[in-house]
Amino acid sequence: MRQREWIVALAATCGLGLVVLVSSAMAQTAPKPAAAAPPAAASPPAATPPAAAVAAAPSRTTASFGDWTLRCDRVADATPPKRSCELGLTVQHAGDQSVLAQVAVGRPAAGEPLRFTAVLPANISVGTAPKLAVEGKDAVDVAWVRCLPGGCIATAGVGDDLLRKLKAAAVAGQLEYRDAAGHEIKLPISWRGFGEAFEALGKEAVN
Numbered sequence: 001m002r003q004r005e006w007i008v009a010l011a012a013t014c015g016l017g018l019v020v021l022v023s024s025a026m027a028q029t030a031p032k033p034a035a036a037a038p039p040a041a042a043s044p045p046a047a048t049p050p051a052a053a054v055a056a057a058p059s060r061t062t063a064s065f066g067d068w069t070l071r072c073d074r075v076a077d078a079t080p081p082k083r084s085c086e087l088g089l090t091v092q093h094a095g096d097q098s099v100l101a102q103v104a105v106g107r108p109a110a111g112e113p114l115r116f117t118a119v120l121p122a123n124i125s126v127g128t129a130p131k132l133a134v135e136g137k138d139a140v141d142v143a144w145v146r147c148l149p150g151g152c153i154a155t156a157g158v159g160d161d162l163l164r165k166l167k168a169a170a171v172a173g174q175l176e177y178r179d180a181a182g183h184e185i186k187l188p189i190s191w192r193g194f195g196e197a198f199e200a201l202g203k204e205a206v207n
Contacts, residue, residue, distance in 0.1 A: 063200060066193015070200050085204045087197050091175070091187050101175060101187050102151075105158060105166075105198070114158035118142060119151045123180045130154050130177035132189070134165045139176070167195040 063070045072085040086106025090099060102119040116132060124147070131139040142156040154177075158166070169191035176186050 063197075064193075065197035065200065067190040068193045068197040070197050070204075072204055083204065085201055087194070087201055089190065091189065103175070103189065105194075106201070114163065115155050116140075116142065116158050117153065117155045118175060119153055120175075120177060121179075122147055122149065122151055124152050125178040125180055125182060126152075128178045130175060132156065133174040133176065134162070134191070135169050135171050135173055138165060142175075163198075166191060167198060169194070 059074045061072045067089060069088045070085060071088055072083050075082045075084060084106075086104050088102065088104045091101040091103065092099060101121075104117045105114060106117075107114055118130065118132075120130070124144075126144055126147075129144065130142040132142055133139045140156055140162060142154045145153045145155055147153070171191075173189040173191060174186045175189050176184065178184055
């Protein structure tokens with residue numbers, strides 16, 4: 001998926017919407033009212049438009065594997081229609097419904113390298129790059145991309161070596177970053193079900 005679509009997919013996976021509002025003000029002069037026209041003859045009632053066609057395939061599918069979710073979206077306006085899939089994870093404290101972060105693993109487009117993407121709270125320090133630790137070790141630098149009103153986005157490539165570690169991880173990892181006050185934040189990242197979810201991702205046809 002393209003980066004913008006990744007952001008939308010991440011938000012939908014966790015139920016936390018990130019909306020980029022683009023507004024423009026255009027002053028227009030109202031046209032002068034036209035002269036009154038003589039009444040026209042009554043026209044027959046308009047025909048009822050046909051009901052919109054329903055797609056034979058679902059526009060979105062999800063499947064859960066442990067703590068990870070495989071999500072596929074069907075891009076109906078593409079010719080031919082395409083499907084884009086990624087793995088998503090919601091980071092929350094146990095027993096708390098508030099979302100601490102959203103993470104995803106997928107390809108921006110078919111044939112491109114895998115990427116890890118995280119959406120973190122907007123209250124961050126951009127001077128320190130986040131780090132992803134697989135099992136409390138082997139930290140990987142994650143680069144900030146941009147900040148939106150709903151959160152800040154960071155991403156990193158997922159090479160073969162890192163992918164093997166993610167699939168084999170037996171305990172939770174950590175996503176580390178600093179908030180705007182300089183405090184170190186460590187969010188637990190569960191890898192439970194990641195290996196199975198990734199195998200399912202590989203079986204999905206992405207055109």
